[in-house]
Amino acid sequence: MIKDAIRYIYIERRAYCFIAVQLALCVALFTYSLSHVTSARMAIENANNSIQSGRVNIEAHPNNENTSSLVLSNAEIHSLREITNGAFHYTAYCTTAYASGDDVTNAFIMTMDEDELSKYVVYVSSKLFSSLTDDIVFFNDSVSVVNGTLYYWGHPYEVKPMPESISGRSLITTIDGEAISMDDVLLFSCFSKNVYDDLRKEDHVVTSFSLDDGELSDNGELLWKTLRYLEEIGDGGYTFSVGSLIQEAAKYHNYSVMIPAYLGETGILLLLIAALGMIGAMRMILRKRARDYAIRLALGATEWELIRGSTCEVMILILTGGIIGCIIGAVAVKKYPFDTMFPVKLSCSVIATDMLILLILTAAMVIPVCVRIMRLRISDLLHCN
Amino acid sequence: MIELRNAYKTYNTNGNDKNVLENVNLRVERGEFIILFGRSGCGKTTLLNIIGLIDNLTSGEYLVEGINAEILSRKEAAKYRNALFGYIFQSFYLLPDLSAGENIQLPMRYKGMPRDEQKERTKILLEQVGMAGRDKEFPNRMSGGEQQRIAIARALANKPPYLLADEPTGNLDTTNRDHIVHLLSQINKEQGSTIVMVTHDRELLKYADRVVEM
Numbered sequence: 001m002i003k004d005a006i007r008y009i010y011i012e013r014r015a016y017c018f019i020a021v022q023l024a025l026c027v028a029l030f031t032y033s034l035s036h037v038t039s040a041r042m043a044i045e046n047a048n049n050s051i052q053s054g055r056v057n058i059e060a061h062p063n064n065e066n067t068s069s070l071v072l073s074n075a076e077i078h079s080l081r082e083i084t085n086g087a088f089h090y091t092a093y094c095t096t097a098y099a100s101g102d103d104v105t106n107a108f109i110m111t112m113d114e115d116e117l118s119k120y121v122v123y124v125s126s127k128l129f130s131s132l133t134d135d136i137v138f139f140n141d142s143v144s145v146v147n148g149t150l151y152y153w154g155h156p157y158e159v160k161p162m163p164e165s166i167s168g169r170s171l172i173t174t175i176d177g178e179a180i181s182m183d184d185v186l187l188f189s190c191f192s193k194n195v196y197d198d199l200r201k202e203d204h205v206v207t208s209f210s211l212d213d214g215e216l217s218d219n220g221e222l223l224w225k226t227l228r229y230l231e232e233i234g235d236g237g238y239t240f241s242v243g244s245l246i247q248e249a250a251k252y253h254n255y256s257v258m259i260p261a262y263l264g265e266t267g268i269l270l271l272l273i274a275a276l277g278m279i280g281a282m283r284m285i286l287r288k289r290a291r292d293y294a295i296r297l298a299l300g301a302t303e304w305e306l307i308r309g310s311t312c313e314v315m316i317l318i319l320t321g322g323i324i325g326c327i328i329g330a331v332a333v334k335k336y337p338f339d340t341m342f343p344v345k346l347s348c349s350v351i352a353t354d355m356l357i358l359l360i361l362t363a364a365m366v367i368p369v370c371v372r373i374m375r376l377r378i379s380d381l382l383h384c385n
Numbered sequence: 386m387i388e389l390r391n392a393y394k395t396y397n398t399n400g401n402d403k404n405v406l407e408n409v410n411l412r413v414e415r416g417e418f419i420i421l422f423g424r425s426g427c428g429k430t431t432l433l434n435i436i437g438l439i440d441n442l443t444s445g446e447y448l449v450e451g452i453n454a455e456i457l458s459r460k461e462a463a464k465y466r467n468a469l470f471g472y473i474f475q476s477f478y479l480l481p482d483l484s485a486g487e488n489i490q491l492p493m494r495y496k497g498m499p500r501d502e503q504k505e506r507t508k509i510l511l512e513q514v515g516m517a518g519r520d521k522e523f524p525n526r527m528s529g530g531e532q533q534r535i536a537i538a539r540a541l542a543n544k545p546p547y548l549l550a551d552e553p554t555g556n557l558d559t560t561n562r563d564h565i566v567h568l569l570s571q572i573n574k575e576q577g578s579t580i581v582m583v584t585h586d587r588e589l590l591k592y593a594d595r596v597v598e599m
Binding site: 007008011291292295296297298299300301302303304305378379382 | 431460474539
């Protein structure tokens, strides 16, 4: 049966090659897009979880620009914590510009599970490496330096001086030295004290703050106090806006979900067009092969045997095209992810969806074949009348 | 034994019913060489198709080896077609993408014969039709006479008791025609196979035990 199927595929190799390539491209695009869509959904879910925890975001805008960039000293953070009874949180991340060249003095910590951290190495500038002292300023609650060792949530973290060969986008690597794209992780930064002071003057550091709503059941008094203190630090050069993570989730939607979602829809549309093309091609092939089937039936084959042979043929075709498409899609997701704010990963659900679609496609191609074979009239096809 | 009683076959073309077979009664005993003879369109091939379980009667009764063919399921019909009948067509109908040997093996495959046995039997059949050692050749490299010999070998593959030949010499020159009919006659005599042959060629009537004129 398989031998017959392979023989028929070989006979119709041109049509089948065309179908397989078309299918592979569609599945690749679909896999690529769906990976983005599912990753985006996961990011939104995470954001929604944070929303449910009720944090309120505060953004600082220097000179009324639409960016948030206020740098806090350790003492100021400490004060804010005191004012807010510990409800004040902050994160800081720096732009790619800071992550280029050896003259910068910031380090990068990824936000991921503690267990994951041991798999990565952080490179810092040689200047910062030599000055990893307690006198360093971190823009994150969870990072500290004790006796020259970086700690993240209390876990020691391997830090190495940045080799000259490493470019701005390769500051974090796996232990094996494999570069990790900066786009895949949310970064925190830290600065040596003197650089921090310079940066603060130049408004180079992007920061954002938030308050737990557990402490906000006071008709906004805590928020009001926090804003007044932040305005003092800003020295009149800043305005502050109060938002929530709902807006952040909306941002994910606007910038990171819509475009991949369109790609996903395009992928589905292309897959449908390809499916129609494949069904059409299969019908054409069947029409050509009708007499072969009639001869086989006259020689004693059952319809079921012919259906099994054709199903085998379609499955070989779809599995080949589908698997190649999945591989191309997976490689594209890993190597060329869409410029997103969240890590894009190929998940099991994407593979499962691919498999389901391939299964539906197989059925869509096999059912007309079955109907046609069941309707074959041997005597008509052999021109016996 | 094959027996048709009060057999009718009607085709509906453009809304009009046309009786191709009308009240046909025919009995074929084992070992006979019968020729169905008549002008084109008189229903010879239709009758052969019905005998070979390729087509059904509109009304009447058809018994093959005592079994009523009209009540057979598709699967049963395929099984009987494979075991009882060997079909030889005017246009040979060898599968062009299979070699001569593979073409001959098809009915054996559908019967479920082991592969080694299939190969052994193919060799014997090729010798029998005078095509020994040509199992690897493809039909498009063969002459019409050679293709028909392969078709005969294929028809004999499962040692069927009945050989049905539909104008087997229609596409052949006179030399090849004589060779093929002689071969069929030889198979009838030596192996005792029942042969039902359709032809409109009067020259061939001499080979038959009985001629049924339609």
